Amino acid sequence: MRRATAIGKKVKAKSSSMKDLISESKSYDREGKIIKAIRAQNAFLPEESKFKKYQKMAQSPYIFYRGTNHLFWQDFAGSWRLHQFGGSSWSRTWLQGDSHVYNMGAFKHQGENVCFGFDDFDDSLVADYQYDIWRFAVSIVLDCWDRDLNNSDEIDSALNTFSRSYLLNFRKTIKSKKLFEKRFTSANTCKPLASFLNKTQGKSSRRKMLEKWTSGEQDRHFQLNSEKVRALDIPRREQLIDALANYRARRNKFMGLEQTDKPMEILDVVERLGAGTGSLGNRRFYALVRDIDKQTEDHDFILDIKLQGQPTAYGYLSEEETKEYNDNFASHAVRHADAYTALSDFPDHHLGWVSLENESYSVRERCPYKRDFDTSKLSSKEFLLMAAQWGEVLALKHRRAARRLNRNQDSSPLEKKLKDIAENHLWEFKFFIRSLAQPYAQQVRRDWDAFRLNADTLVAQ
Known part of the structure; x- marks a missing residue:
C-alpha cells in the first residue's frame, strides 16, 4: 500500500505540472494553421499585390479555392485515399496541378481552330492522376454554390457525370494517330461549349x-x-x-x-x-x-x-x-x-x-483567343453536359501525357488499369469522388470564413 501511495503521489505531482491539454491545445486549430499557411505562401508579395489577391479571394469560396492551391496539396498530398484507385507507379502521369473549372478554356495557336482544354501549366508536375480529378471535382461543387445551386442531389449528379465520363473514356481503345490528333472544337463538343467556341473564334483575333x-x-x-x-x-x-x-x-x-x-x-x-x-x-x-x-x-x-x-x-x-x-x-x-x-x-x-x-x-x-468558359448562365441540363465534357477532356490529357511519359505512343500502364476500373469498379469510383468532393468543399467554405475574419491582419504582415 505504501508503494502504491508513493506512486500515486508521484503521478499527482506530475499531473499538476502538465499544461492544459484542452483549452490551451493548438493540435486541432485548423483556423490558425490555415492562416499561418496563407501568410507563408504569400510572404514574398508586395503589400499592394497581396491586398489585390486577398480582395479577390474574399469574394467567394471558389475564388478562395483558386487562390489557395497550397491548402489542397497540404490536405491531400500522400493521402491514404490514393491507394483505392491508384497510389502506384502505374497511376502517375503529367498533371495540370491546379485543375478546376476555370482552368479549362478556349485557346488557339498557329494555324488551328479555337480549341478547349487546359492552357495553364505553372503548377504541372508528374504525380498520381487522382489529384487532378479530386481538385476538379471539388471545384464543380464550389462552382455550383457560386451559381446558387445548393441542392446536394443535383450536385451529386454533376459529380457522377464528371467521374463517369472520365473513367469510361478509358474503356475505349484509341490508336496513337487519333489520340494525338484529337482536338475539342465546336465540331465535336456539346452545344453550350460549341456555341462558346464559335463566339470566341468570331470575336477574337x-x-x-x-x-x-x-x-x-x-x-x-x-x-x-x-x-x-x-x-x-x-x-x-x-x-x-x-x-x-x-x-x-x-x-x-x-x-x-x-x-x-x-x-x-x-x-x-x-x-x-x-x-x-x-x-x-x-x-x-x-x-x-x-x-x-x-x-x-x-x-x-x-x-x-x-x-x-x-x-x-x-x-x-x-x-x-x-x-x-x-x-x-x-x-x-x-x-x-x-x-x-x-x-x-x-x-x-x-x-x-x-x-x-x-x-x-x-x-x-500570349494567345489572342484565350478565354474562360463562363458557367454562370448554364441551365442544370447544360451544366451536366459540361460536366461530361470536362471529364472527357481531362481523360484525354492524362492519357496522352501518360503515353508520352511512358515513351510509348500506343499505350500506357495508366490506360490498362483505368480500363479495368471502368469495367469493374465504376460505381465505387463515382461514390468515392462524391464522398470526397462535397465534404471537402464544405471545409473550403469554413476555411474561407476564417480567411475573411483575418484578411486585414494578413495584409499587414
Missing part, C-alpha cells in the same frame, strides 16, 4: 489583341496602363531584351532540336501587372515581337514571360518524389515547357524559357 494592348504600326509599342502594364527601367529592359534575343536557339540546343534561323525583332518590353489569382503578384513581363521574315498582319505578336517557381505541390511531395523532380528538370521553367508539351493539344512554336537574375522564366505566346 491577333489584330484585335494588338489593338487592345499596343499602338502604332511600323513603330508598334505597348500602351502603358498603370493597372495592367508599366514601363521597365533601362537596365531591366536591356537585360530582358538580351535574354530574349537568342532564347529559341538556346532552347533548340538544349532539347536537341534542329536549329532554325528565324530572325525576330523585339519592339518593346513591359512589366505585366495584376494577372491571375493564385499567381497574382508573381513577376511577369510582356514582349512585343516582330517576325522579320513574315510579310502578313500576323508578323507581330506578344510573348508572355512569367516567373516560374516550384509547382505548388512540390513542398508537399515525399522525399523520393522531390528527388525525382530535382533530377529530371534543369529549372522550373524547363519543367513548365515539358508539361506544356505533354499536355497541350499542339505546340506553341514560341515556347521556351529565359534566365533573369538566377531565376527561371517561362516564355510562350
